[in-house]
Amino acid sequence: MIHVRLEPEAKDIELHRIKTVLGLLNRLELRPTMALVVRDGCLLTPDRRLYNNDHVLVRTVTSAG
Amino acid sequence: MIHVRLEPEAKDIELHRIKTVLGLLNRLELRPTMALVVRDGCLLTPDRRLYNNDHVLVRTVTSAG
């Protein structure tokens, strides 16, 4: 299971059976260039592995203006 | 259960828990103006009810040219 913080919605969710950043984005129905994915303050590219109990921030980039 | 003939693919499938033409189109991921839906030779609008054991033809309209 991984813990996901969604921004700018400021919502926390938990997801199961996610192995990579790309898998996470697909689950959230986001294209890779629609969001930043951050773990421990570091940006992750879509090919990076995710591990059990990871805390990940997903920030969509489309400006709200 | 309803029996669906897909054209132009010439494929037969069976679907469960479908109550209306709109529900059928949604299940097939088709917008209402992307396909004709026919039962007993008659065209059906998206609001029409479907019944158990109905035989329905779904013909997508985008020309193959």
Next chain:
Amino acid sequence: MKCKRCKAQAVVALPSHNTAFCEECFYLFFTRQVETAIRRQKMFGPDDRILVALSGGKDSLTLMLELALQGYDVTGLHIDLGIGESSIQARAKVEAFCRKHSLNLRVLETASVGLAMPDVKKYIKRPVCSVCGKVKRYYFNKVAREEGFDVLATGHNLDDEAARLFANTLRWDAAYLSDQGPSLPAAEGFVRKVKPLYRLTEFETANYAFLKGIEIHSAPCPYSQGASFTNHKQLLGELEHRSPGSKFAFYDGFLRNGRPAFQLLEEEQGDELAPCRECGSPTSTELCGVCRVRMALSEKKREAGELA
């Protein structure tokens, strides 16, 4: 859903017009859209002889039948490309349709003029779909001119036109953008070309063809890499779904406000046309594209020992 006109059970729902029709009222709607297209775009009159390009698909047969029912003087022209079973079936559908409705039909076989598509695919390095399109346009125009037709009509619908416009716009192709529309006037060497179904969507022509019992040729061409413009049609379909009417507004707005800008630009910069030295068709090069393909093909076949 009830018919908006007569309150009978509707058979066609049209979100872009915010309406729904029974079979008879749908025909009326369809006929009026074609009448409006012909009138507003000054396509042709009751005395004109109209050549209709018939591929065998739902749009071309629908156009032929509707123009005939409106009393116009129509003749079909089917171009048999010689692509095996696919061409045989398409031609059979067209011939059966014209027989059933007692409509005039001409058939031209490209093999008889040295341009069988299997040869083009085998010997010419350019994409076969592009050569095929060029050959068809060339012979539609040639037959129309040589046999004294006033106008050539094709079955392009709103989805075809909007998708083509979208593709041309994404590339900002000024030459194409100056020269796309439902009614292109006759010019030196070119017969007038019209698209009387340009106000009707693919969904609407499909409903018409189904209701009229038109047997269509729907198998894709075996050479085609999938439907042309399908991605663009999907994107525009999405736009239309979110905002019904936007597809027509895009195309109609182009005719009013976009095309004039590109026509002005082309007047200042465009290529001059002159007759092809082989066949006399207008071309911006000395030898027109179809004559170049025909000559290249005949040479390659000679090299391969297939011609004397």
Next chain:
Amino acid sequence: MKCKRCKAQAVVALPSHNTAFCEECFYLFFTRQVETAIRRQKMFGPDDRILVALSGGKDSLTLMLELALQGYDVTGLHIDLGIGESSIQARAKVEAFCRKHSLNLRVLETASVGLAMPDVKKYIKRPVCSVCGKVKRYYFNKVAREEGFDVLATGHNLDDEAARLFANTLRWDAAYLSDQGPSLPAAEGFVRKVKPLYRLTEFETANYAFLKGIEIHSAPCPYSQGASFTNHKQLLGELEHRSPGSKFAFYDGFLRNGRPAFQLLEEEQGDELAPCRECGSPTSTELCGVCRVRMALSEKKREAGELA
């Protein structure tokens, strides 16, 4: 994924450029895109005084920081719209950012010139977002001119520009199409306007802002009906996903081949501008839009007993 330049672990993957970068190499890529934009579109030189419009969002702060790091003479201008907590937070972010990086900042409160947005929303019948945009553009231009800046820079990125172009194209708005671009020259009454981030996507500016630790104001405006152009951005995002690079090609192709056509048309048909009789700003009517809103507002407030 490895950085294409130095083979370290990549932190940003860029499908449209078919590449990926580590943090340091991404900054280099970003800087070069901005340098290319400034040079190709002749935006400004090292001696120009640049006013940067700062909303507090990631794009405007990114632009300000990057231009400062490149050694340009930049001053920020934040317009405080007086929209409750939202405006307070945005202003605080801008002020903290400029303090942290020792950057010059001007703040203009629209309430001080009789145009507080809550009043506009309450008393003016037109959509508040349209009036607000007009007021901001007006004061960005006015401050730039009155304080002797050579150029006004805004943080619009490629997604903003492509979505706006897409919207203008769907409507075929010839006036807007003749006048949209990353570099608009100074004209009578208007300072030069430039968009140095126009070659960079929203994703790229978001990565830059994150990596540089820029604290952004990301709460949407409480008056906004959802993000502007969001539907169009999604459609273009879909197109880009299927065919990487097509978003930039659409925008760049417009600048090369589309805009010239509309500029030619506007030369023949466009409106003449003359100074507003109240404030002297260029307008096609006698009284400019902002002066009209300001007068209407003051009258409505007087009627409501809120002004003496």
